[in-house]
Amino acid sequence: MALAASSVSNLLHFAVSSDAKAPRIGSVQPLNWPHVLSSGVNYLRRGCRVKPINSQSQRNDLFVPLAVNTLASEVVEKAETVDYDGLAKDFEDASPLEIMDQALEKFGNDIAIAFSGAEDVALIEYARLTGRPFRVFSLDTGRLNSETYQFFDAVEKHYGIHIEYMFPDAVEVQGLVRNKGLFSFYEDGHQECCRVRKVRPLRRALKGLRAWITGQRKDQSPGTRSEIPVVQVDPVFEGLDGGIGSLIKWNPLANVDGKDIWNFLRTMNVPVNSLHSQGYVSIGCEPCTRPVLPWQHEREGRWWWEDSKAKECGLHKGNLKQGDIPQLNGNGNGTPLVNDIFISQNLVNLNRTGIENLSRLVNRKEPWLVVLYAPWCQFCQAMEGSYVELGEKLAGSGVKVGKFRADGEQKEFAKAELQLGSFPTILFFPKHSSKAIKYPSEKRDVDSLLAFVNALR
Ligand code: SF4
Numbered sequence: 001m002a003l004a005a006s007s008v009s010n011l012l013h014f015a016v017s018s019d020a021k022a023p024r025i026g027s028v029q030p031l032n033w034p035h036v037l038s039s040g041v042n043y044l045r046r047g048c049r050v051k052p053i054n055s056q057s058q059r060n061d062l063f064v065p066l067a068v069n070t071l072a073s074e075v076v077e078k079a080e081t082v083d084y085d086g087l088a089k090d091f092e093d094a095s096p097l098e099i100m101d102q103a104l105e106k107f108g109n110d111i112a113i114a115f116s117g118a119e120d121v122a123l124i125e126y127a128r129l130t131g132r133p134f135r136v137f138s139l140d141t142g143r144l145n146s147e148t149y150q151f152f153d154a155v156e157k158h159y160g161i162h163i164e165y166m167f168p169d170a171v172e173v174q175g176l177v178r179n180k181g182l183f184s185f186y187e188d189g190h191q192e193c194c195r196v197r198k199v200r201p202l203r204r205a206l207k208g209l210r211a212w213i214t215g216q217r218k219d220q221s222p223g224t225r226s227e228i229p230v231v232q233v234d235p236v237f238e239g240l241d242g243g244i245g246s247l248i249k250w251n252p253l254a255n256v257d258g259k260d261i262w263n264f265l266r267t268m269n270v271p272v273n274s275l276h277s278q279g280y281v282s283i284g285c286e287p288c289t290r291p292v293l294p295w296q297h298e299r300e301g302r303w304w305w306e307d308s309k310a311k312e313c314g315l316h317k318g319n320l321k322q323g324d325i326p327q328l329n330g331n332g333n334g335t336p337l338v339n340d341i342f343i344s345q346n347l348v349n350l351n352r353t354g355i356e357n358l359s360r361l362v363n364r365k366e367p368w369l370v371v372l373y374a375p376w377c378q379f380c381q382a383m384e385g386s387y388v389e390l391g392e393k394l395a396g397s398g399v400k401v402g403k404f405r406a407d408g409e410q411k412e413f414a415k416a417e418l419q420l421g422s423f424p425t426i427l428f429f430p431k432h433s434s435k436a437i438k439y440p441s442e443k444r445d446v447d448s449l450l451a452f453v454n455a456l457r
Pocket of ligand 1: 141143185189190191193194195197198284285286287288
């Protein structure tokens with residue numbers, strides 16, 4: 001594959017692992033895929049918009065053009081397109097190592113690991129264990145902690161690789177900072193800064209690839225990341241061949257718990273970011289990341305001054321379903337017809353009068369926990385099981401559990417009177433106070449909700 005290297009090689013620290021540098025582990029057997037081949041699932045079904053990995057090259061010179069032909073001979077020509085939904089289902093129970101091996105085998109030099117400088121270093125370790133060549137890129141936003149830069153350096157040395165750093169456009173950063181200052185994200189949200197420093201460089205990087213590998217996990221953000229498949233057609237970004245559908249996103253860690261990642265890192269003696277030992281779990285830019293307390297959800301350490309709804313920074317915004325955002329930001333009209341949720345004899349269904357009365361009382365017979373919800377909201381749907389279970393647990397305990405549908409024509413009222421910022425909003429009405437207390441966490445499992453109630457009842 002002919003690549004124009006010279007125009008960008010002075011801009012990018014480029015690197016790729018090589019067979020010589022990436023150590024092979026003798027105990028790792030070449031992986032094969034009998035279960036795939038025998039599964040009867042037709043992965044080569046026509047109809048998907050994903051183009052074959054070695055369709056006519058249109059590689060531009062925006063991204064890492066020096067790593068060439070490492071795998072050219074390994075890339076098998078396929079005229080067919082691939083059913084990635086089917087592949088994701090079949091690989092749902094596969095190990096990260098199996099998934100990584102499949103990704104690297106399938107895409108060769110046209111795939112790269114997106115490395116954030118946190119525990120997703122596990123991806124690099126898994127790639128090493130496959131024994132295959134692999135590429136790693138990272139976004140240098142210019143706002144990372146010095147510990148993260150030191151960690152990048154340690155990872156390069158440990159694995160004998162050069163990370164392909166991507167930088168924001170200098171003119172865009174200059175415009176943003178001169179116009180709005182260095183900390184505008186605290187005033188008007190992180191999207192604009194993230195767009196300049198992260199999303200656009202990422203977009204440029206991905207335009208040079210046909211697939212990428214992320215460290216996204218389902219347990220990282222119970223709302224937005226709870227449905228991540230191990231592989232998918234990227235719903236947001238474009239790859240080398242252009243157009244939505246031209247890029248494949250692999251998420252080998254989708255089904256892995258954070259604690260298992262850490263067991264793996266410890267077992268394999270992998271270098272880790274020293275910020276982790278200071279209480280950081282999720283690591284991003286320095287001004288937008290903070291340590292979390294024991295048992296506090298890791299995503300609460302990112303953009304903590306904003307609503308939990310926005311904690312995706314644009315990098316993985318395909319995790320948010322289309323119908324969701326317009327409802328939150330729109331005028332509340334045209335509420336879709338969907339079945340109601342939180343149906344249980346242990347939950348009191350409050351209407352507008354009911355919740356108005358409840359919120360006006362100063363002395364209630366008992367405290368209340370009430371969820372403000374919209375039945376079409378995926379985050380409300382995701383917590384339905386735990387909230388119903390909570391209702392069962394609290395039945396007869398002296399704490400009432402209720403729900404109030406706050407979308408549509410009730411939304412403005414709920415925003416003005418009930419602290420509604422996004423769905424779901426969970427309120428605790430204490431026994432002897434008129435002021436409702438808003439549940440501040442993204443953790444909506446039974447134990448976390450119960451801890452909140454028990455702390456306040
Ligand atoms: Fe900017 Fe914060 Fe986003 Fe980094 S995480 S790009 S500093 S808003």
